[in-house]
Amino acid sequence: MSLHIESTENALAELKKQRTKTLTAAISVSFLGIALMGLLLYLVHIIVAVPEDPPMVAYATQEGDNPDIDTPEVGTGTGDGDGGGIPGIISKRCDLNDRMKRITENGGTPQCEEAVVKSLRWLKKQQNKDGSWGGAPHNYKCAMTGMALLSYLAHCETPLSEEFGETVLKGISFLVDQGMKNPVLSLVPQRNEVSYDHAVATYALCEAYTFCKQMDIPSISNLEKVVIKAVDKIVDNQNTDGGWAYNYNTKAGAHTDLSVTGWNVQALKAAEHGGIRPSKGEIRTALRKAAAYCQKCGKPDGLFTYMQKGREDAAARPSLVGVGVLSLQMCGNGSDSAARKGLDWMLKNTNQPFNWKANNTSSNLYQHYYGVQAAMNRGGDVWKAYNKAFRDSTLGAQATDGSFTPNGFPGPGGLVNSNGGSINDKIYRQCLATLMLEVYYRFLPGTGEGTRNS
Known part of the structure; x- marks a missing residue:
């Protein structure tokens, strides 16, 4: 472990001390509660003989009546960039009930919860000694570690968790260490795909930072510094057309x-909701430019193109509909024409259960990772159709050891490209399937801004 971050062993020791203090405090509170109950009963006995004042009628406050209490529904945050609602959302997904x-x-069903726990246990066994996930042949360890951390955080597994706390802490520490040593969160900064690698890792670190801050988890050395540096990289390297290009190329005509x-939109939205302020530029400005880019990729039939019109690969692809819609929702443009048409396309074309077989595109996990989130944000018929299509098929594809069987999905467009062989393929497939099954309660740092119809 590099000297850029305090040793994982020391951090773990501090976290164990905090767990002990928490348990001691809980016991003390219990004894205090018993004492107070006894005192209350005594006072009630005395007060019975005292004449009563006229009764005062108090009406229960309806959720949302108090402007100081923010309890948004799943996937519906405010989109105003102040990070509001995080504590309430976290508490609701951290409590099992x-x-x-x-x-x-x-x-969802109880089987969804069981499948997620089995998956997280499988992922725990795949973690490398340095805290990362993934490896050869492409060495996209930062992205794979980011995907795994997102899966744990979605289930409210933090460095304080009993079963997975050490796993999560080591994963965060690995990414922080890379961020202190390198200008980007990637072990392969020379590759075009660095703009995937860095973005996924940044997304995970932004969520980790928010959890640690809001839940009073002991600070992880240099976490905030690396998060700001990582967000700076994304904001400062947005292409002139509003999107992001291979290798973060900012020149006009680059491969955006x-x-x-x-x-990159997901990473920035997570940063915005966590109240992270980059030292370069503004997140909201970057998201407005990104929305304009995504809108130009929308087609009248609801499909979205890989590149904008006039570029070398401007073909419309079903696998990008969810990407376009969710990105617009996260940018605050979920009611735009392109997003609405995309959701209409999803409703019409996602009405059959996924066929989880090798080389069958109906179970393209990259497509549906985005699709289930966009559909959940919208709610109504599109969510009911999507849920029916993916839920039971995904549950049925999990093996007894918690892993998900290969299904031939074509990859994320830059991270993995085969249908099952490498460790990157396995980790990526595992995390996409897991995050899909966590969509029922996961805090989504992006929203449809009032587009949800439940």
């Missing part, structure tokens, strides 16, 4: 595409 309630209310843009 509340999580199960949200699962059932949003169309919707797939790269989608991951």
Whole structure:
């Protein structure tokens, strides 16, 4: 482990001390509660003989009546960039009873929760000694570690978690260490795909930073510094057309595409909701430019193109519909024409259960990772159709060891490209499937801004 971050062992020791203090505090509170109950009963006995004042009628406050209380629904945040609502959302997905309630209310089953836990246990066994996930042949360890961390954080697994705390801490520490040593979160900065690698890792670190800040988890050395540096990289390297290009090329005519843009938008939205302020530029300005880029990729039939009209690969692709719609929702443009048409296309074309077989495109996990989030944000018929299509098929594709069987999806457009062989393929497939099953309660740092119809 590099000297850029305090040793994982020391951090773990501090976290264990905090768990002990928390348990001691809980026991003390319990004893205090018993004492107070006894005192209350005594006072009630005395007060019975005292004449009563006229009764005062108090009406229960309806959710939303108090402007100081922010309890948004899943995937509906305010989109105003102040980070509001994070504590309430986290508490609702961290409590098992509340999580199960949200699962059932949003169309899930208890099996969804069981599958996620099995998946997280499988992922724990795949973690490398340095805290990362993934490896050869492409060495996209930063992106794979980011995907794994997002899966744990979605289930409210933090450095304080009993079963997965050490796993999460080591993953965060790995990315922070890379961020202190390198200008980007990537072990392969020379590759075009660095703009995927860095974006996914930044997305995960922004969520980790928000969790640690809002839940009073002991600070991880240099986490905030690396998060700001990583967000700076994305804001400062947005292409002139509003999207993001291979190798973060900012020149006009560079290889800018919707797939790269989608991951960078997610990272910036997570940063915005966490109250992270880059030292270069403004997140909201960058998201407005990104929205304009995504709108130009929308087609009248609801499909979205890989590159903008007039570029070398401007073909419309079903796999990019969810990317375009979710990106627009996260930018605050979920009610735009392109987003509405994309959702209409999803409703018409996602009405059959996924065929989870090798070389079958109906279970393209890259497509549906975005699609389930966009559909959940919208709610109504499009969500019901999407949920029916993916839920049971995804559950049925999980093996007894918690892994998800190969299904031939064509990859994320830059990270992995085969249908099952390398460790990157396995980790990526695992995380996409897991995040899809967590959509029922996961805090989505992006929203449809009032587009949800439940």
